[in-house]
Amino acid sequence: MTDNINLNALFSDDAIDPETRAINEKILAAMKDAPRIDRVPVEKLREARANGTGVFPARPLSDRAIVRNIPGKGAEVGIRIVAPENPQGVYLHIHGGGWINGANDQNDPLLEHFADKHNMAAVSVNYRLAPEHRFPAAPDDCETAALWLIENCKQEFGTEWLAIGGESAGAHLSALTLIRMRDKHDYTGFKAANLVFGVYDVSLTPSARNWKGGRLVLDSTAIRFMANSFVADPHAQRLPKVSPLFAKLHDLPPALFTVGTMDPLVDDTLFMYGRWAAAGNEAELEIFPGGAHGFPAFGGPLAKQFSKRVDRFFGQQLAR
Numbered sequence: 001m002t003d004n005i006n007l008n009a010l011f012s013d014d015a016i017d018p019e020t021r022a023i024n025e026k027i028l029a030a031m032k033d034a035p036r037i038d039r040v041p042v043e044k045l046r047e048a049r050a051n052g053t054g055v056f057p058a059r060p061l062s063d064r065a066i067v068r069n070i071p072g073k074g075a076e077v078g079i080r081i082v083a084p085e086n087p088q089g090v091y092l093h094i095h096g097g098g099w100i101n102g103a104n105d106q107n108d109p110l111l112e113h114f115a116d117k118h119n120m121a122a123v124s125v126n127y128r129l130a131p132e133h134r135f136p137a138a139p140d141d142c143e144t145a146a147l148w149l150i151e152n153c154k155q156e157f158g159t160e161w162l163a164i165g166g167e168s169a170g171a172h173l174s175a176l177t178l179i180r181m182r183d184k185h186d187y188t189g190f191k192a193a194n195l196v197f198g199v200y201d202v203s204l205t206p207s208a209r210n211w212k213g214g215r216l217v218l219d220s221t222a223i224r225f226m227a228n229s230f231v232a233d234p235h236a237q238r239l240p241k242v243s244p245l246f247a248k249l250h251d252l253p254p255a256l257f258t259v260g261t262m263d264p265l266v267d268d269t270l271f272m273y274g275r276w277a278a279a280g281n282e283a284e285l286e287i288f289p290g291g292a293h294g295f296p297a298f299g300g301p302l303a304k305q306f307s308k309r310v311d312r313f314f315g316q317q318l319a320r
Contacts, residue, residue: 007287011261016290019300024216024262024292031055031215038225042100042131049101055217056297062108064115072144078126079145080104082111084119089161089191089318090153093124094142094177096168096294098226100130113307118314121157123149127173131229135242138169138230142177143184150187163192163253163317168265168293169226171198175244175272178252192317193255194310197263197293198272200245202227203237205267217293218264249275254282256313258306260291284313 009015034055037045045054052058062082069076091114095102104124111122127141146164154160166174174193181187199208204223211220231237240247245268255276259269269285277283286309288295288302296303 010287010289017301020290020302023298023300027216027292028214037222045101056294059106059109061105062112065108070148073140077141077144080124081121082115083121084115087121087157087159088119089159089163090121090123090149090157092146092149092164093122094166094170094173095124096166096170099138099169099230100226117311118318135231138173139176142173143180146177146181162190164190165194167196169199171195172200179244179247182251188251190253193253195255195257197259197265198268199265200243200268200272202231202243205271207267208264211264213262216262223264245272249279252281254317256284258286260288260295262290263293265293
């Protein structure tokens with residue numbers, strides 16, 4: 001399935017509603033004098049993300065969350081589970097943070113939403129972060145979690161209906177995980193992919209490389225720093241095993257691609273959506289006028305529209 005989208009209208013400045021415009025102005029003002037991420041110790045970045053003193057607000061922890069550790073490649077992999085009594089499906093969630101930041105205990109409201117709205121067990125991966133653990137550590141950990149679910153979801157949750165998704169670097173790792181499951185394990189059983197403002201070319205697409213919209217959460221310098229932290233070799237950044245935009249994309253599940261027009265990663269979503277559909281997979285695209293990178297976290301009308309769009313996608317996929 002593809003959506004008939006008028007790109008000219010969506011990318012018009014007139015399409016941005018006043019509240020979204022005001023949110024973006026606040027982000028730009030807050031980041032104007034903030035230190036650049038390449039000049040701050042990574043521990044400080046993670047601390048700010050965890051306690052909500054960075055650009056993203058803190059999110060409350062769920063008292064329903066269960067923490068588990070599963071065997072991984074060289075180290076255990078942590079997973080965080082929020083599940084209803086008799087789930088209809090399982091959502092493997094992979095958090096964002098530019099491969100260098102974030103954790104699976106920073107998205108509990110999202111996990112609760114999937115459990116309550118869609119009667120799904122939400123399982124979030126605590127993968128290893130760069131630069132301490134460069135590629136392939138994070139994809140290895142996500143692969144470990146996916147394999148564990150494939151082998152244990154029936155026993156653990158009473159269902160074998162699996163979906164996957166994540167935001168930003170989490171969308172990138174979700175795509176890599178699907179490709180690894182297909183190529184390394186002959187598994188194509190995931191039923192849906194929720195790919196939210198992802199980065200699919202670690203060598204940087206044109207919009208990421210040439211961003212002129214200011215420090216609106218991300219800019220070209222920040223994206224390049226995070227990409228180099230994840231994979232330092234420019235040649236390796238374009239390999240299909242690193243950048244899924246260059247991979248073979250056949251036999252992948254129906255996917256919803258979402259992005260805002262004021263996101264430096266907008267090309268990543270547009271390009272990946274096109275390649276996903278051209279490979280014969282079902283693909284849906286939703287573009288949000290004025291949406292900055294991570295816009296659902298900042299509230300306002302776009303955040304509500306985004307939530308409704310994702311809910312509609314999962315409602316349709318679960319009903320099949």
